[in-house]
Amino acid sequence: MSADAVVVGSGPNGLVAAVLLAEAGLRVTLLEAGERFGGGLRSAELTLPGRVHDMGATVMALALASPAFRELGVERLVEFAHPAVAAAHPLDDRPAVLVHRDPARTAAGLGADGAAWLRGPGATARAGSPLVDLLLKPLGPWEADPRAFAAAARFGLGGALPATTYARRAFRTVEGRAVFAGMAAHSLLDLRSPITAGYGLLLSALAHLVGWPLVRGGSQVLADALVARLRVLGGEAVSGHRVRELKELDAPTVVLDVTPRQFLELAELPAGYRDRLRRFRYGPGVFKMDWALDGPVPWRDPAVAGAGTVHLGGTLEEIALSEAETARGRHSPRPYVLLVQPYAADPTRGGHTLWAYCHVPNGSPVDMTGAIEDQIERYAPGFRDRVLARHAMGPAALEADNPNLVGGDIGGGLAALSQFVRRPVWSPAPWRTPLPGVFLCSASTPPGAGAHGMGGWQAARLALEHRRSRA
Structure with missing residues (x-):
């Protein structure tokens, strides 16, 4: 041709x-x-006819923040749906931590760590699109206000740290440390590794700067x-x-x-x-699950129902241990689980659909269905009773569907x-x-x-x- x-x-x-x-x-x-x-x-009907499931990306914060998509006028191409709560982090013995579009509201929910949140993710969000543009163009070309470069230098001081180090230095409470760990674990890295704090800071800031929306439909x-x-x-x-x-x-x-x-x-x-x-080098893989439910997830803390994204894994120490196990080539019995409930923002997907994944060693053949559902049940007792149909894809199935996902590395x-x-x-x-x-x-x-x-x-x-x- x-x-x-x-x-x-x-x-x-x-x-x-x-x-x-x-x-x-x-x-x-x-x-x-x-x-x-x-x-x-x-997207595809993975469970029941008429149920729309995203095969990969669902939450589109980076699409809204990206210079590339801004240049294409992405907000004129599709409609974005914002959940009431960008992200939630349930905990066993206390209310869930909620990350709102408003950083002050988020900080208020963190109590003693509210000021620390505003100094970290809040400051990154206040630096705005010029800083995000620099971070998404790490090798240039750069056309930015000098203040953006100064903001990038400040971001680098904290972002270069391991997430565990940053969380323990910046936050004093279980809640503050846990919610930051849930953000940083998107990196698919051992949270004791350098630059994992940067992932947590950027993703948290995007929740305030552009939100964590979904594409309607x-x-x-x-x-x-x-x-x-x-x-x-x-x-x-x-x-x-x-x-x-x-x-x-x-x-x-x-x-x-x-x-x-x-x-x-x-x-x-x-x-x-x-x-x-x-x-x-390719990174860890994921084990992904999709569900069709007969109603919303029965979260123990009802506030979690309004969140588009939910991070399951408990405290900083628990999440760090889970990610360290994956980095060593092992399977955590209580994995960090990243879960998205699209119905919290978009009612057009044919009912209550849900997806989640956990991190596994690259190419892992292990079925993590039970471990993932146990983590959901931990914070939403009775979840399995809501399941009408489920669909699971391990690393081999993900790579067969999309060859770029080598060993399940998304x-x-x-x-x-x-x-x-x-x-x-x-x-x-x-x-x-x-x-x-x-x-x-x-x-x-x-x-x-x-x-x-x-x-x-x-x-x-x-x-x-x-x-x-x-x-």
């Missing part, structure tokens, strides 16, 4: 790259191996809107087309929404670059300090490959995981620069 540019893979990064290249006037062809576009943005709606935008611009989008070799593609510009493993299979690469890609690669910028290789522009006109844009490139599209934004920018230089 002949085009000015071919984009392979239609996850958030591939979709952003395709639309931006088309907006620049290129004839773009988007190729997707699956039957539906979207990658981590797909399911994440697939966003993917379909971007495909429709591409077609309006004259681009072509083809699903069910698996690219097996780069030489199949007749285009001077190629953007690949794939991880290093797939890139190594697609192309003949220079030996040095190939060896560096082979050293790329982050596109280990997000530890050693690989935070070296994604997938050390380079001032890691989206560029040694092959002329070929660029990478998956979550294996900076800034990493999340439905922000920034890998696609960076790859499209470099591809357009390359074309201008050749012209």
Whole structure:
């Protein structure tokens, strides 16, 4: 097929790259191996007919905060639904901690740790979009007010710490430490590792800055809107087309929404670059579950019912132990569980649908259904009685459905300090490959995981620069 540019893979990064290249006037062809576009943005009826479940991303804070999606006018493409409570963290012997859009309201619920919350996540939120833009463009290009760089320096002082260290220094109460641990555990890292505090600070701040919304109707709606935008611009989008070799593609510009493993299979690469890609490390996997319920989850603390996202795992010490076990290649009997109840914000998904996952060693074959449901029952006795149907996917099933999820790794690669910028290789522009006109844009490139599209934004920018230089 002949085009000015071919984009392979239609996850958030591939979709952003395709639309931006088309907006620049290129004839773009988007190729997707699956039957539906979207990658981590797909939705499907996994349990019962009419029940809409998101296959991957549901909570879209990064989409609202992202410079890439702002450039595309994402809020004009889809409708975002905000839950009454951004996130909740239940505890065994006391009320749940609630993270509200209003930082002052959140701080009020933390009692003695309220001021500490305002000095940490609250200050990050007050720095606003200029700081978030810098964090989502760790290698530039930067066009920011000097105050944003100062805010980034302040963020780095705390964000570079392990989450356990930050939580114990910043917070005095069980509640403050626990809610921060639940935020930081999104990193899929041992919470004693450097930079895990940064994940907790950024995600907490986004709850205040843009909220933790869902796309009304399911994440697939966003993917379909971007495909429709591409077609309006004259681009072509083809699903069910698996690219097996780069030489199949007749285009001077190629953007690949794939991880290093797939890139190594697609192309003949220079030996040095190939060896560096082979050293790329994938992170822990996840075990994901979806449920159709006959009513809302019966939380012991009724306030949790209003939360779009719920972090289950108890205290800082419990969550840190669970994540340390995963990092060692073990399975925690009481895993940290990230749970999303879409019905708290979006009633259009066919009823009370729910999903959750826990972290497991990469490629784990262990069925974690019981452990996940036990953690839900711990805070919502009688939960299992509400289940009409359940659907489970371990690492092997997740990778079979989406090859970018190598070993069940939803982050596109280990997000530890050693690989935070070296994604997938050390380079001032890691989206560029040694092959002329070929660029990478998956979550294996900076800034990493999340439905922000920034890998696609960076790859499209470099591809357009390359074309201008050749012209």
